[in-house]
Amino acid sequence: MRWFFLLCMVVALMQAPAFAYSGKVVSVDEGDAITVLHDNKKKRVRLYGIDAPEPRQSYGKKSKEFLGSFVKGERVDIEPKKADKNGRTMGIVSLGGDNINELMVVNGQAWVHRPSCKEDFCEKWVKMEEAAKATRAGLWSEPGAVPPWEFRRAGKR
Known part of the structure; x- marks a missing residue:
């Protein structure tokens, strides 16, 4: 009977959302990066699987402002996925059950970064990006949008 209980616990933990921590957004650094205050420490978080225009790139400021309009000053949940080459957390950012990474894509504020987005949901995000492009939402309203990479x-060069 004990083994059955343990098995049920393992299965439940595997299916539970893996929100490792939450924090208050103290700054929006770019359209795909925020700084949160967690345990009285500032942590920079990149939004996993997306790439927003650079600050000095066309639409960069608008993308950052769009993200800030949702998360600045709010307490968000961070589900870490991996660390980037600089050791920063790359994760899914959620606010009130809304996936902010996905929100950025569906509103044409960021590209899906196909080389790094390897989760099953990334295919859905690619379709959302294509729909945003078709409706000329956000950055897609500008002709010749150049991916940040x-x-x-x-x-x-």
Whole structure:
């Protein structure tokens, strides 16, 4: 009987959302990066699976403002997915049950970063991005939108 209880606990834990921590958003750094206050420490969090225009890139300021209009000053949940090359948390940011990463894509505020977005839901996000592009939402309203990874690569040349 004890083994059955343990098995049920393991299955329940595997299915439970993995919100590792929550924190108050103290700044919006870019359209895909925030700083949260957690345990009296500031932590920079990149939104997993998306890439928003760079601050000096066309639409960069608007993307940052859009994100800020939802999360600035709010307490958000962070589900870490991995760390980036600089050791920063890359995670899913949720507010009141809303997936903020997804919100950025569906409203045309960011691209799905296909090389790093490897979860099952990423396919859904790609479809959302295509729908935003088709309706010219957000950054897609500007002709010739350049993905941020291409913008960064061009700046290094």
